[in-house]
Amino acid sequence: MRKLSFILSNKKAVVGGCVLLFLVLVAIFAPVIAPYGPNETRFFPSLPPSREHLLGTTSLGQDIFSQVVWGTRLTLTVGLVTGSICAFISTTIGLVAGYFGGWVDEVLSLITNVFLVLPGLPLMIIIAAYITVQSVVPIIVVISITGWAWGARVLRSQMLTLKSRDYVKAAIVAGEPPLRIIFVEILPNMLGLIVANFFGAALYAVLSEAGLEFLGLGNVNAVTWGTILYWAQNNQAMLLGQAQWMVVPGLLIAILGMSFALLNFAVDEMTNPRLRR
Amino acid sequence: MSVLLRVENLNAGYVQKDQRIIAARDINLEVAQGEFLGLAGESGCGKTTLAYAITGLLERPGEVFSGRVEFNGEDLLSKSPQEMRQIRWKEMSIVMQASMNVLNPVMRVRHQFYDMMRAHLGHNDTQHYDSRVLEMFRMVGIAPEYLDAYPHQLSGGMKQRVVIAMALALRPKLVILDEPTTALDVVIQRSILQQIDKLRRELGFSIIMITHDLSLLVEIADSIAVMYAGSIVERAAAEELYNEPLHPYTYGLMNSFPPLVGRRKRMHGIPGHPPDLSGLGPGCSFAPRCPRVIKGLCEIAAPPLEEVTPNRYAACQLYRDAGSRTTG
């Protein structure tokens, strides 16, 4: 209970959490909320917003509002799944490198640093250009490959700090097995950082996904906010006076991204005593 | 000797959720020119809050609630932050706890001296600065070549000496030393303190030294004030305090360390812990731990700090005559 009220006392966490929760609900209840199917093309093309079509229709005669609602599903999935994968990889690598030190650390840190400085998006673009993307899976994989390194570095240095704490030293002296120390003794004390790192990675994933799909490197037939933007751009939405086709999905990406960023920032604030108050 | 610093009925502490937590309660102190006053007490007893209140360094949520601080005949609490900034370091300086980390890690020692001198001397004559700094270096025993060192190139003891040199460089009238040597080993600790004491005799400044180590104080201080749970419980000349501690808490502290001279005896220490400052009752705050507690009295009435014998003050029911007990 105290933890809950602590979280609720942070405005950023509350706002970020509510926005995310809202979007998750939209994704779950997409079939109920959306008046039409995302790919139904039976409407008159390029209609302006109206009662029947809240955001108008595309040049192909699809209902934009329905597309946006359905698009929440895949967009959120990519963000959350990729965030989880990145958080998992970076936690494992960061903790192992920081705990064991020595050559294990040298090797893992080197790999981490290489991935950190390799430019992510260009690499993704190249990979996505080689493979023919038929689902969001390759997108998730490609973003995960380039997105884990930052977190690994942060968690590694946190591990180094925690490792020198007395309770960890005591556990080492007491002869507890390393994996137990890492996951039972230390991990709970890093949860905040790991959660913050998850949201950071999710933000990165959502923005990268949008970028790739905008370039037409995703599966352009899947309905995500990124692909809606792709079609809007390719059909000159703005020039044809269909600004909402372009503005709404982009704004939603920014809002989703912001909810991740708020949560990331809030968790950071709550777990770092110096940032409190 | 004239009085340099006079603290009257000072109350200072912290505001937490609109609640005042008084960390230094009804403090009355006097420091004469050239005097070495020791302020002793366990950690968390309000020593540092008191030092910060005197120097005007208490920042939100810290606050001085009431009282008066008179320094060199001037009322410090009515001064603006700007005026305090001028007084601080030129008139009084403070060597803080954790002085291992008080030097800016990315600046040469020389420039950290320059910054301080420029702020207070109002000119930018680096030659004059240099000669002053080197003079201070000689006094505290640091080789001149360390002037251009970065802090990480200095050992702990050297850093400490640099900070002390900085504190003395503008010839202040009062130097406050807040646990100045806790991070150092005993031998270096002692040599630095002896050096400071020697400089005090030469230059004539006053010292307030805050420490939890009463044994150190009885050796070098002129007079000692003992703090417990935010209040001063005993004040006396160092020698008298050492020979005959009045307050049971002082007595307990004295017995926490072996005597420097004479026969070894059993050490006692004080059982229990200092109380939480946010939940003090009406009685004497030491009562729960006191071996000589008077049941039915000490828990109810907090004794004020009173003169027991000439120039000896204690805040304890044991030394109050029957008359003042009923009125107090």
Add this chain to the structure above:
Amino acid sequence: MRYFVRRIGFLLFTAWAALTINFILPHMMPGNPAQVMLAKFQGRLSPQALSALTEAFGLNMDKSLFMQYIDYWKRIFTGDFGISLTYYPSRVIDVLAESVPWTIGLVGCATIIAFTLGTLLGIFSAWRRNSALADALVPVALFFNSIPYFWLSLLFLYLFAYYLGWFPLAGGYNIYTMATGFALLPSIIHHGVLPLSTIVITALGGWMLTMRNNMISVRADDYVAFAHAKGLPDREIKYRYAARNAILPSITGFSMSLGFVIGGSLLTEVVFSYPGLGYILYQAVTSLDYPLMQAIFLFISLGVLIANFFTDMIYALLDPRVRDGGV
């Protein structure tokens, strides 16, 4: 010195890794990119060009992988990246030579402006903490930091270039002018304003937040409290003591997020048809111009790595502890 050697070592290692990844990628991909490409350009290119292409792309199946790898290095050192298919018959190296300066100029200026501005705002926001304006900057920065680069670019393009007509719709300079050299500068600036401001706006927030958090951490450090005790002027404490130390982690962050900024800038270039690497990369990707793609990735990686190396050197200039081989 030890630091310098270590950084050089790291630079060489990462460069090797990037180049090797660049070599391995086409080999790892399902299907045979060379075949796809050949099929696509059959008939459009001369047989000589085709075989040169296969060779240049390092997908000559008659040779062992190792020999191909050796050849690949040879070609890198001779600057022979083959012929571009999109810009046929231009050599890849020439296409790159034309577009690289644009990207360096755009990304370089944008990054410097965003970093400086963001850092200053971060200092302000941390120092004036708990004041309404300073605290309001945080959610604003978080929002701008979450905007997709290309989307903001599109909005700016339509609003300022198309609708208001203040700025040109595309390109890096006015191609119809006879001016050359410095006389082109006004036109270049005019074309650069919009792409530059979208990058600055989206990148600014990140720097601000980083610096703000660093500043808040550093404020609690003992040397800042001591500077205060010494009676130094507030301004001096703010910049010479707090900010001077707080910027160190920001600089580490700078080199780390450079790759991300470049990624975003590539998309911005695409939207504004800005003649830099991003735009060319987009052209290459859409027309499956693998040699050009490969070379662009190589150049971007090397650019980021070198920029990183310089950041490390600046870091060492600013932090004496690192110079001495410490932390």
